[in-house]
Amino acid sequence: MIKQGTLNRLKHDITHRGPSAWALFILLLAFYFLLYFPDKFEEGARVFGASKSTIASMKSLGNDLNIFEHFMRWLGPALGFELKKWWDPVFNKWTLYGTIYTLAITIGGALVIRRYKHNPYQIVRTSVVMLVQIIFGFSLPILLGANGYKDYYFSYFWPLKIEYLYPENLANMPIFLVLYGIIGAMLVVPILGAFFGKRWYCSWVCGCGGLANTFGEPWRQLSNKSSAAWRMEKFTIHSMIIIAFLTTGLVIANYLVGDHSPALQKSALIIKFLYGVFGVALLSGAVGVAFYPIKGTRVWCRYFCPMAGILGLVQKFGRYRITVKKDMCISCGMCSKYCEMGIDVRAYAQKNQSFTRASCVGCGICAEVCPRGVLKLENKVDPDPQELSMNAFLSESYKQEPHRRAV
Amino acid sequence: MNQEHFIIIGNGVAGIEAAMTIRSRLSVEDAKITVISKESDFFFSRTALMYAYMNTMQREDLEPYERHVYTQQHITLLRDTVTDIDAHNHTITLETSAPLTYTKLLIATGAHPRHVPFEGIEQATDGVVNFVSMQDLDHCERLTPSTSHAVVVGGGLIGIELVECLMYHGVKVTFLVRESSYWPQALSHEEGSRIADLIRSHHVNLLLEEELQQIHTDQQGRVSAITTNKNQKIDTQMLGICVGVTSNTSWLKSATTPPDIQRALCVDKFFQTSLPDVFGAGDCVQIDLGMEQPLIETIWYSAKRHGQIAALNMLGDQVAYAPPTFFNSSKFFDVEYTTAGQVVNTPAHTKSLWRTHPSQPYLTQRIVFDPTQKDQVIGFNMLGSRWNHRILTQWIEQRRPLSYVRKRLHQAQFDVEFGRAKLKAMQEEILNHD
Ligand SMILES: Cc1cc2nc3c(=O)[nH]c(=O)nc-3n(C[C@H](O)[C@H](O)[C@H](O)COP(=O)(O)OP(=O)(O)OC[C@H]3O[C@@H](n4cnc5c(N)ncnc54)[C@H](O)[C@@H]3O)c2cc1C
Ligand code: SF4
Ligand code: SF4
Ligand code: SF4
Numbered sequence: 001m002i003k004q005g006t007l008n009r010l011k012h013d014i015t016h017r018g019p020s021a022w023a024l025f026i027l028l029l030a031f032y033f034l035l036y037f038p039d040k041f042e043e044g045a046r047v048f049g050a051s052k053s054t055i056a057s058m059k060s061l062g063n064d065l066n067i068f069e070h071f072m073r074w075l076g077p078a079l080g081f082e083l084k085k086w087w088d089p090v091f092n093k094w095t096l097y098g099t100i101y102t103l104a105i106t107i108g109g110a111l112v113i114r115r116y117k118h119n120p121y122q123i124v125r126t127s128v129v130m131l132v133q134i135i136f137g138f139s140l141p142i143l144l145g146a147n148g149y150k151d152y153y154f155s156y157f158w159p160l161k162i163e164y165l166y167p168e169n170l171a172n173m174p175i176f177l178v179l180y181g182i183i184g185a186m187l188v189v190p191i192l193g194a195f196f197g198k199r200w201y202c203s204w205v206c207g208c209g210g211l212a213n214t215f216g217e218p219w220r221q222l223s224n225k226s227s228a229a230w231r232m233e234k235f236t237i238h239s240m241i242i243i244a245f246l247t248t249g250l251v252i253a254n255y256l257v258g259d260h261s262p263a264l265q266k267s268a269l270i271i272k273f274l275y276g277v278f279g280v281a282l283l284s285g286a287v288g289v290a291f292y293p294i295k296g297t298r299v300w301c302r303y304f305c306p307m308a309g310i311l312g313l314v315q316k317f318g319r320y321r322i323t324v325k326k327d328m329c330i331s332c333g334m335c336s337k338y339c340e341m342g343i344d345v346r347a348y349a350q351k352n353q354s355f356t357r358a359s360c361v362g363c364g365i366c367a368e369v370c371p372r373g374v375l376k377l378e379n380k381v382d383p384d385p386q387e388l389s390m391n392a393f394l395s396e397s398y399k400q401e402p403h404r405r406a407v
Numbered sequence: 408m409n410q411e412h413f414i415i416i417g418n419g420v421a422g423i424e425a426a427m428t429i430r431s432r433l434s435v436e437d438a439k440i441t442v443i444s445k446e447s448d449f450f451f452s453r454t455a456l457m458y459a460y461m462n463t464m465q466r467e468d469l470e471p472y473e474r475h476v477y478t479q480q481h482i483t484l485l486r487d488t489v490t491d492i493d494a495h496n497h498t499i500t501l502e503t504s505a506p507l508t509y510t511k512l513l514i515a516t517g518a519h520p521r522h523v524p525f526e527g528i529e530q531a532t533d534g535v536v537n538f539v540s541m542q543d544l545d546h547c548e549r550l551t552p553s554t555s556h557a558v559v560v561g562g563g564l565i566g567i568e569l570v571e572c573l574m575y576h577g578v579k580v581t582f583l584v585r586e587s588s589y590w591p592q593a594l595s596h597e598e599g600s601r602i603a604d605l606i607r608s609h610h611v612n613l614l615l616e617e618e619l620q621q622i623h624t625d626q627q628g629r630v631s632a633i634t635t636n637k638n639q640k641i642d643t644q645m646l647g648i649c650v651g652v653t654s655n656t657s658w659l660k661s662a663t664t665p666p667d668i669q670r671a672l673c674v675d676k677f678f679q680t681s682l683p684d685v686f687g688a689g690d691c692v693q694i695d696l697g698m699e700q701p702l703i704e705t706i707w708y709s710a711k712r713h714g715q716i717a718a719l720n721m722l723g724d725q726v727a728y729a730p731p732t733f734f735n736s737s738k739f740f741d742v743e744y745t746t747a748g749q750v751v752n753t754p755a756h757t758k759s760l761w762r763t764h765p766s767q768p769y770l771t772q773r774i775v776f777d778p779t780q781k782d783q784v785i786g787f788n789m790l791g792s793r794w795n796h797r798i799l800t801q802w803i804e805q806r807r808p809l810s811y812v813r814k815r816l817h818q819a820q821f822d823v824e825f826g827r828a829k830l831k832a833m834q835e836e837i838l839n840h841d
Contacts, residue, residue, distance in 0.1 A: 001548045002462055003576055012462065118741065120825035226473060325821060326797050328736055330707045331420070331471040332455035337464055350471060367823055371738045373745070373793035376821055 108214030197320025198311035199362020216297030312358030421689025424714030527622035534630030748786030
């Protein structure tokens with residue numbers, strides 16, 4: 001039952017797919033469109049070999065729509081920063097986006113910490129997410145940009161940032177960044193994943209997950225718990241792994257032999273463009289965030305992120321697990337309701353089954369909201385610290401006479 | 408083809424567990440399974456009613472199984488009330504649909520609120536609520552907007568849940584508890600007093616050792632005030648009565664073939680009633696285990712076990728019920744509680760190791776042991792942190808002495824990562840029980 005009062009009703013409306021939630025959805029969708037797509041018109045026209053005049057008209061259309069860029073170019077001088085100085089590159093729309101994003105994580109994170117102040121796992125995890133965003137997701141890239149380098153996010157790896165393994169980008173990077181990107185993606189991420197599950201990345205470091213677990217917290221319960229959604233997730237996420245590998249492979253192949261094969265060159269350009277439009281701009285950006293008020297916070301993470309797909313496979317065979325305390329579940333459903341990945345946690349808990357699901361990002365909220373303390377996130381191989389002695393079997397016959405009623 | 412028909416009355420956890428167990432053994436060709444309930448179309452978690460009331464969940468979220476599961480498992484759900492049983496002819500009569508014939512019948516009708524004839528309750532046509540069924544929840548929700556002050560009677564688990572829900576909705580609550588501390592059926596006086604402090608710290612007007620005496624109503628018949636046995640008059644628009652539940656079997660007494668009923672529906676250790684091919688399980692039964700008192704258990708875990716084992720017996724296996732070492736858990740506002748074994752009303756020669764924290768009043772552990780039996784541990788009562796009751800009950804079953812348990816207590820902790828309760832900080836004393 002909704003609490004009395006206009007403010008409470010509005011709060012319910014925006015977190016339960018009411019009209020205000022749909023309005024926010026449309027607003028966010030428009031924001032992402034204006035942020036990502038103006039750059040794509042001209043590139044698209046070129047990639048698909050349109051005529052000169054089409055390219056020119058696409059370029060001017062993109063330019064007209066690029067209002068955030070214009071805003072930043074206006075803002076610099078308005079604040080007294082003369083452009084074309086060393087800080088010039090800072091005044092672009094990505095700085096604006098980064099500022100909004102970081103504010104959303106910081107303010108949302110502070111609220112999350114307040115909400116779960118009795119749960120140290122949530123406090124530590126959320127603090128790390130906020131720090132990573134402020135340092136690696138915001139300050140460092142801006143400093144790099146201002147100093148004439150190409151911005152680099154140390155907290156992101158291939159295949160989430162698919163271009164970090166594109167050879168033409170690697171060729172222009174200092175060697176230590178090249179090594180950082182390759183070793184990070186190929187070794188560090190999966191090895192840590194085997195020990196701690198995907199959570200070390202998806203709910204401690206990654207900015208996408210960071211936004212979901214801070215700003216997105218009020219909508220986490222909207223994820224779809226049906227088994228049909230689970231089937232779809234398995235199909236889409238594995239398809240995205242394949243697509244990410246194919247795209248990267250094609251771009252690398254083109255880099256190596258491209259000059260000899262115009263057909264390869266053309267298809268590499270097209271697939272790179274398509275991945276940029278659909279994978280990055282549409283799915284991770286627009287769908288990933290704009291869908292918060294409608295479909296919950298982790299639509300991109302659950303159905304599409306190729307990194308999640310790979311980490312999920314590692315997780316299935318690694319040490320991470322959610323341990324279920326046997327026989328203590330009252331099937332209330334709080335865990336399933338608040339799982340942002342749409343995992344029907346209750347289905348496992350009421351069957352006394354400890355489990356590892358590939359999609360689980362280890363946010364720990366199921367364990368937090370469970371009123372009977374049934375669930376525990378663990379990195380251990382052996383779930384039960386108690387040695388099972390012969391004594392235990394022998395004393396099976398010793399049973400207490402149950403003597404009292406609870407309710 | 409000789410299809411058997413299993414009919415189950417009651418779609419609570421006992422009934423549904425039984426239906427699922429039967430289906431896991433018998434295919435559609437062998438068995439038709441029908442589950443009948445008057446309360447709801449689908450099985451829902453009664454234990455989560457409070458979360459629906461507090462808007463942390465919506466009604467459909469309370470259902471433990473996706474709705475298509477019943478079609479998939481070929482379990483027919485029927486929304487109706489069973490009014491009669493004729494065991495000679497193997498038929499049951501329903502309120503609205505045609506009579507049905509069963510091969511085996513399970514009565515899992517649960518429990519309903521205990522009726523106490525408080526003075527004035529007959530005149531109160533509106534404003535008196537219970538908190539047990541879906542209809543109770545609807546009733547509470549209808550009354551909440553027109554309530555600024557509510558009184559809740561009964562110091563048990565359902566009472567405190569209702570109090571918490573009303574507080575959430577900004578209703579001022581007076582909580583009447585007959586005993587001198589909260590919930591003495593499970594908590595020691597000291598533990599109950601701490602929880603009483605906790606309840607008061609949430610701005611609930613908790614009145615201990617005070618009982619409801621009389622209910623006053625306004626012209627429309629709505630509750631307007633109550634008087635306590637200490638002659639205190641309290642204005643209220645809603646009166647929640649949570650003084651326990653009793654077996655839902657009164658309708659069986661006038662059946663064509665009534666089964667044996669005492670305090671509840673009598674079953675033997677195979678969940679068989681006195682009628683042939685009729686079984687009983689869950690909150691509605693009392694089980695004769697050959698002990699002095701028949702066993703009545705009214706908690707979720709027991710109802711679930713009853714349903715599973717009753718189903719095996721309906722299938723023809725002879726599986727006797729052996730209740731495991733008692734355990735339970737709960738949550739008082741934000742304080743979690745785990746218990747195992749015997750912790751209250753233990754023999755006078757037993758003692759407790761009482762562990763308290765210097766600065767966290769709601770973090771306590773009490774370990775009950777028997778000095779006459781080599782300090783064997785017989786029970787645990789843990790407040791304010793999470794414990795693996797499996798390990799606690801194992802220690803009890805292994806008859807471990809206090810020294811063994813005390814050294815290994817950390818092995819049974821179940822707190823979240825980084826959040827383990829600091830056991831080293833606890834202060835200890837030994838309490839006598841006489
Ligand atoms: C608010 C609340 C909180 C609780 N919290 C906890 C907890 O935290 N932990 C715990 O262990 N236990 C808890 N319990 C107790 C637990 O819910 C019960 O023990 C359990 O639900 C019993 O299940 P059951 O299947 O025996 O009966 P029920 O769930 O009561 O199901 C019986 C069903 O049969 C139907 N029925 C009855 N008569 C007929 C008829 N003649 N024809 C057709 N249908 C009929 C009823 O309408 C009902 O739907 C709580 C109970 C309540 C009310
Ligand atoms: S699923 Fe992908 S986007 Fe989401 S948190 Fe994990 S790596 Fe980041
Ligand atoms: S299962 Fe639990 S830890 Fe995993 S994603 Fe869902 S809520 Fe988070
Ligand atoms: S929240 Fe806890 S008690 Fe409720 S269904 Fe999930 S595991 Fe079971």
